[in-house]
Amino acid sequence: MELFRSLLFVPGNREDMLAKAATLPTDALVPDMEDSVPDKEKQHARQVIRETVKALAGQGQTIIPRINALNTGLAKEDLAAVVCAQVYGVTVGKVDSPWEIRQLCDLLDGLERQAGLPLGHTRLIPWLETSRAIVNAYQIASASPRIVGVAFGAEDFTNDMGVQRSEDGREVAYPRAAVAVAARAAGVLALDTPYVSFRDKEGLEREIRSVMPLGFNGKFAIH
Numbered sequence: 001m002e003l004f005r006s007l008l009f010v011p012g013n014r015e016d017m018l019a020k021a022a023t024l025p026t027d028a029l030v031p032d033m034e035d036s037v038p039d040k041e042k043q044h045a046r047q048v049i050r051e052t053v054k055a056l057a058g059q060g061q062t063i064i065p066r067i068n069a070l071n072t073g074l075a076k077e078d079l080a081a082v083v084c085a086q087v088y089g090v091t092v093g094k095v096d097s098p099w100e101i102r103q104l105c106d107l108l109d110g111l112e113r114q115a116g117l118p119l120g121h122t123r124l125i126p127w128l129e130t131s132r133a134i135v136n137a138y139q140i141a142s143a144s145p146r147i148v149g150v151a152f153g154a155e156d157f158t159n160d161m162g163v164q165r166s167e168d169g170r171e172v173a174y175p176r177a178a179v180a181v182a183a184r185a186a187g188v189l190a191l192d193t194p195y196v197s198f199r200d201k202e203g204l205e206r207e208i209r210s211v212m213p214l215g216f217n218g219k220f221a222i223h
Contacts, residue, residue, distance in 0.1 A: 002148055004028050004189060004218040007064065007091075011036040012045030017223055018052055022059040026221070029061040033078050034068050034093045036223070042074060046081035057086035064125065069094040076107055083111040089123030091151065096132040098143035105144050120146055125191065128182075129153030130160040134175045137182035149189030151220060152179040155196070169207075180215035192219040 008026040010017050012033045021029055031053070037045045049065055057063050067078035067090050075092065082090060092104060101124065108122050124146040128137055134157070141150045154172045158164065163171050176192070183190035192211045195204045198221070208219060 002062075002189065004062070004149065004191065007191065007218060007220045009036060009066070009194065009220060009222050011223065012049045012065070013037050013041040015048055015052065018048070018056065021223070022056050022061065026061060027218070028064050028088075029056060030091060030220070031056070031063070031065045031082075033074075033081075034066050042068070046078060050081045053082060053084065054086050062088045064089050064091055064123075066091045066093060068092075070100045070103055075104065079104075079107055079111055083108065083115055083117070083122055085115075085117060085121075087122065089125060089146070089148065091125035091127065093127045093153070094129050094133075094156065095126035095140055096130055097136055098139045101126060101140060101143035101147070105146060108146070122146065123148045125149045125151055125189075127151045127153045127156075128175075128179050129156035131157075134178050137178050138185055141182045141186035141188055147186070147188055149191050149217070150179055150183050150186075151191040152176050152193050154193035169210075176211065177214050180211075184215055189217045190215055192216045194220045194222045196222065198222055 004027045006026045007028040007030050008021055009030045009032050010021040012031040031049045033045045053063055065082045068074035109119055112119055112121055126140055128150055157175055158171060180190040195207050197203050
């Protein structure tokens with residue numbers, strides 16, 4: 001099993017931030033094409049990531065871009081921009097069902113053939129961020145050998161539920177645990193939601209200590 005303790009999001013349309021992030025001691029670098037990129041900048045983000053991914057990979061970090069959800073209509077172009085030998089895998093937002101994983105795998109099969117890569121080269125980390133995703137957590141986590149981990153997204157989950165985030169996180173206690181259990185049952189990594197108060201180091205440490213006993217192996221971080 002891979003070791004991904006920290007996975008750092010960086011907006012894919014910001015060359016300066018990508019260059020800085022490549023110098024930081026994170027296990028995986030996540031050039032983002034989803035939530036941190038405005039709609040009008042999506043195409044630019046694809047271009048920037050396509051042009052910089054080889055240089056980023058040369059810094060020693062594992063490169064795992066985040067693509068837009070399948071239902072946005074953007075996923076195919078996102079994948080075409082990043083599938084290459086230097087990209088370990090992709091993480092994809094708002095996956096609700098194993099059907100979406102199968103569709104993504106079909107797209108990846110075709111792109112890997114075009115690139116001359118072995119089938120299965122590009123790994124997957126789906127985000128479980130809705131009530132439907134939590135209900136389907138194990139089925140998603142076990143839907144493909146490409147999946148190396150599943151990530152819990154607290155902000156989108158609470159939006160989907162129509163509830164407010166609290167400091168103690170009681171509103172995400174159940175879905176968080178459900179993701180960790182599903183990941184363990186499927187034999188993949190459990191990766192926790194970013195801590196959004198990123199300047200509060202003590203708060204970050206408290207949250208890490210609270211999720212480790214649930215079985216989480218790593219945590220995403222925001223820029």
